Amino acid sequence: MSDGLNMSRRQRRTPYTDRVEKAGVRGFSVVNHMLLPKAYQKTVEEDYWHLREHVQIWDVSCQRQVELKGPDAARLAQWMTPRNLSGAKVGQCLYVPIIDDNAGLINDPVLIKLAEDHFWLSIADSDVLLYAKGLAIGAGMDVSVTEPDVSPLAIQGPKAEDLAAKLFGEPVRKIGFFRFGWIDFEGTKQLIARSGYSRQGGFEIYLHGGHLGGALWDAVWDAGQEFNIAPGCPNVIERVEGGLFSYGNEMTRENNPLEIGLEKYCSLDGSVDYIGRAALVKIAAQGVTQALRGVIFDGDKCPTCSIPWPVLVDGKQVGQITSAMWSPRLQKNVGVGMIGRDHWKPGQPVQVDSRDGQLRAGSISDFPM
Amino acid sequence: MSDGLNMSRRQRRTPYTDRVEKAGVRGFSVVNHMLLPKAYQKTVEEDYWHLREHVQIWDVSCQRQVELKGPDAARLAQWMTPRNLSGAKVGQCLYVPIIDDNAGLINDPVLIKLAEDHFWLSIADSDVLLYAKGLAIGAGMDVSVTEPDVSPLAIQGPKAEDLAAKLFGEPVRKIGFFRFGWIDFEGTKQLIARSGYSRQGGFEIYLHGGHLGGALWDAVWDAGQEFNIAPGCPNVIERVEGGLFSYGNEMTRENNPLEIGLEKYCSLDGSVDYIGRAALVKIAAQGVTQALRGVIFDGDKCPTCSIPWPVLVDGKQVGQITSAMWSPRLQKNVGVGMIGRDHWKPGQPVQVDSRDGQLRAGSISDFPM
Numbered sequence: 001m002s003d004g005l006n007m008s009r010r011q012r013r014t015p016y017t018d019r020v021e022k023a024g025v026r027g028f029s030v031v032n033h034m035l036l037p038k039a040y041q042k043t044v045e046e047d048y049w050h051l052r053e054h055v056q057i058w059d060v061s062c063q064r065q066v067e068l069k070g071p072d073a074a075r076l077a078q079w080m081t082p083r084n085l086s087g088a089k090v091g092q093c094l095y096v097p098i099i100d101d102n103a104g105l106i107n108d109p110v111l112i113k114l115a116e117d118h119f120w121l122s123i124a125d126s127d128v129l130l131y132a133k134g135l136a137i138g139a140g141m142d143v144s145v146t147e148p149d150v151s152p153l154a155i156q157g158p159k160a161e162d163l164a165a166k167l168f169g170e171p172v173r174k175i176g177f178f179r180f181g182w183i184d185f186e187g188t189k190q191l192i193a194r195s196g197y198s199r200q201g202g203f204e205i206y207l208h209g210g211h212l213g214g215a216l217w218d219a220v221w222d223a224g225q226e227f228n229i230a231p232g233c234p235n236v237i238e239r240v241e242g243g244l245f246s247y248g249n250e251m252t253r254e255n256n257p258l259e260i261g262l263e264k265y266c267s268l269d270g271s272v273d274y275i276g277r278a279a280l281v282k283i284a285a286q287g288v289t290q291a292l293r294g295v296i297f298d299g300d301k302c303p304t305c306s307i308p309w310p311v312l313v314d315g316k317q318v319g320q321i322t323s324a325m326w327s328p329r330l331q332k333n334v335g336v337g338m339i340g341r342d343h344w345k346p347g348q349p350v351q352v353d354s355r356d357g358q359l360r361a362g363s364i365s366d367f368p369m
Numbered sequence: 370m371s372d373g374l375n376m377s378r379r380q381r382r383t384p385y386t387d388r389v390e391k392a393g394v395r396g397f398s399v400v401n402h403m404l405l406p407k408a409y410q411k412t413v414e415e416d417y418w419h420l421r422e423h424v425q426i427w428d429v430s431c432q433r434q435v436e437l438k439g440p441d442a443a444r445l446a447q448w449m450t451p452r453n454l455s456g457a458k459v460g461q462c463l464y465v466p467i468i469d470d471n472a473g474l475i476n477d478p479v480l481i482k483l484a485e486d487h488f489w490l491s492i493a494d495s496d497v498l499l500y501a502k503g504l505a506i507g508a509g510m511d512v513s514v515t516e517p518d519v520s521p522l523a524i525q526g527p528k529a530e531d532l533a534a535k536l537f538g539e540p541v542r543k544i545g546f547f548r549f550g551w552i553d554f555e556g557t558k559q560l561i562a563r564s565g566y567s568r569q570g571g572f573e574i575y576l577h578g579g580h581l582g583g584a585l586w587d588a589v590w591d592a593g594q595e596f597n598i599a600p601g602c603p604n605v606i607e608r609v610e611g612g613l614f615s616y617g618n619e620m621t622r623e624n625n626p627l628e629i630g631l632e633k634y635c636s637l638d639g640s641v642d643y644i645g646r647a648a649l650v651k652i653a654a655q656g657v658t659q660a661l662r663g664v665i666f667d668g669d670k671c672p673t674c675s676i677p678w679p680v681l682v683d684g685k686q687v688g689q690i691t692s693a694m695w696s697p698r699l700q701k702n703v704g705v706g707m708i709g710r711d712h713w714k715p716g717q718p719v720q721v722d723s724r725d726g727q728l729r730a731g732s733i734s735d736f737p738m
Contacts, residue, residue: 008673038373126496130500135503138507307382
């Protein structure tokens with residue numbers, strides 16, 4: 001399969017793309033109309049081990065912010081998600097599934113509460129800004145919906161805290177998981193959160209002001225030398241093993257949040273109102289018929305999963321895998337996908353049709369693998 | 370610059386991607402979370418000549434349809450665009466800029482009127498479905514907003530009509546520009562419009578039913594042999610010369626439709642109401658301060674324009690180019706971009722900073738070039 005990406009202004013570069021290119025990027029994905037580095041010089045397996053042992057710098061600018069600000073900002077935020085936000089505090093980051101009137105997933109961003117009337121939605125790959133604008137215009141809400149000049153840079157891996165403390169001061173060590181604080185950088189105040197799209201720990205700096213991108217990258221890079229820093233990106237092996245799901249891969253508008261295992265982010269008792277509540281309550285009452293599960297399976301290294309792969313029991317399809325990769329730690333292939341409820345118990349033997357002529361024996365697994 | 374594209378389910382394949390790969394695709398773009406072939410074996414210059422002389426088959430499935438259907442479908446469609454739709458007839462395709470409350474462009478789709486209460490918006494690269502859903506939910510409208518299983522296949526070039534007539538019958542010759550009719554294909558009724566993203570003429574088949582993709586591609590391919598058919602894609606030289614603009618490249622939410630030259634699609638006399646009317650009327654009264662223009666400029670073949678290039682007069686920036694390419698017909702580089710009103714007259718000498726260390730002499734041009 002050809003894998004060339006045709007460049008244009010429409011596939012937006014980030015404040016770090018110049019540095020990313022100098023660091024030897026080999027491939028990109030496109031998220032929110034923006035370049036996401038996806039491969040450097042290391043193989044995805046080398047990258048996996050490095051991420052688990054050291055620290056990496058990731059250009060995740062494509063996690064665009066949708067800013068909600070104004071008298072109706074809190075009301076709009078709550079209307080968009082089944083998660084009860086009534087107890088949310090300034091300084092908190094909250095994972096908030098967004099659903100439509102059929103309870104279909106539109107996105108699964110992180111909500112950053114900057115003030116009682118000021119939020120950022122740090123989004124996965126869909127134009128949440130247009131949805132929020134449509135809702136605000138349609139309902140006549142008094143709220144501004146914009147995309148600020150904010151480009152997150154992630155520092156991920158077990159040495160991320162030492163690196164962040166060296167660079168930005170010891171107080172960053174006190175920032176709790178999914179909490180944020182503020183650091184000084186080149187005379188500006190910047191938001192730093194203990195978060196990121198890996199299970200190895202780390203921080204995301206929500207750089208406000210793209211002109212500072214090169215300087216921030218260089219500062220992290222230079223300070224990271226003693227920690228064996230490398231350029232990196234979300235690692236598919238690590239995230240599949242860890243049960244981190246990807247909007248557009250593991251979930252689409254065809255899926256509801258209960259299938260994704262997001263019950264704890266869904267208020268179903270009527271204490272808050274939101275779009276899709278009636279549909280979601282009905283689904284909860286009936287019980288979901290499929291859910292995301294891990295699948296560990298045999299055979300040589302599996303190919304790229306760019307179309308869902310059938311998962312079979314006794315020759316009958318019982319689910320599909322949507323992301324998969326060879327795990328050098330487990331010495332097996334690892335995948336994630338939707339599995340029907342009759343076969344979703346861990347240990348269930350299955351076969352995976354990896355669309356390369358192979359039927360691979362495997363079994364259902366919990367997360368983390 | 371690396372140009373690898375990392376494949377995943379999230380970069381959706383189309384009903385034609387298997388055929389596109391067999392035809393030797395070398396590179397893709399990503400539009401509406403879907404693969405758009407952008408390069409085959411021919412160079413962009415060879416492709417340009419072929420498109421002007423023969424006929425090409427284009428996978429433009431990424432022109433996704435946003436279906437509006439139901440009692441409030443017509444009201445929602447009109448609310449979304451400044452174009453007066455009161456005279457629109459079933460069977461018509463209408464270019465409809467979509468703007469937000471600030472008159473910023475959200476998309477510039479083609480509206481296909483299937484029935485009085487049934488429309489498709491054939492969209493450029495932004496999630497119009499989420500905007501329409503937001504508006505409908507926010508305003509409590511009785512309309513369904515969905516993405517049907519429709520994947521346009523384009524036949525473009527001077528021999529497209531002969532090819533379409535051979536394959537689908539002589540009546541297709543009578544379909545007027547931006548009108549559509551119906552053809553039979555493998556026992557199904559399919560929509561065919563005289564339209565497409567080139568100035569060379571042709572048709573777009575809005576294939577309903579992705580399982581028929583391979584068969585439709587093969588039928589067009591086989592019938593096209595006598596017309597010297599080749600696989601192709603929107604050609605940047607041809608579209609820049611012809612004044613066909615690209616959402617995300619030439620225009621973003623920062624631009625209003627008057628800057629793009631879309632006055633004739635903007636009702637400003639109060640005869641219809643739509644989102645952004647007050648803002649647009651105000652802009653019209655003040656007059657726009659910049660507009661899209663062509664720029665023809667010297668030097669050797671210019672690089673890819675993936676960041677806007679400054680356009681200078683007397684060393685001062687007066688605009689920016691957003692798409693550009695070497696034209697083998699004009700033996701010059703051709704570009705398009707926003708130019709300030711003091712310097713937008715055709716013939717105005719300018720310099721183009723193509724960000725490769727060259728300042729290139731050129732001049733402002735009308736379309737077509």
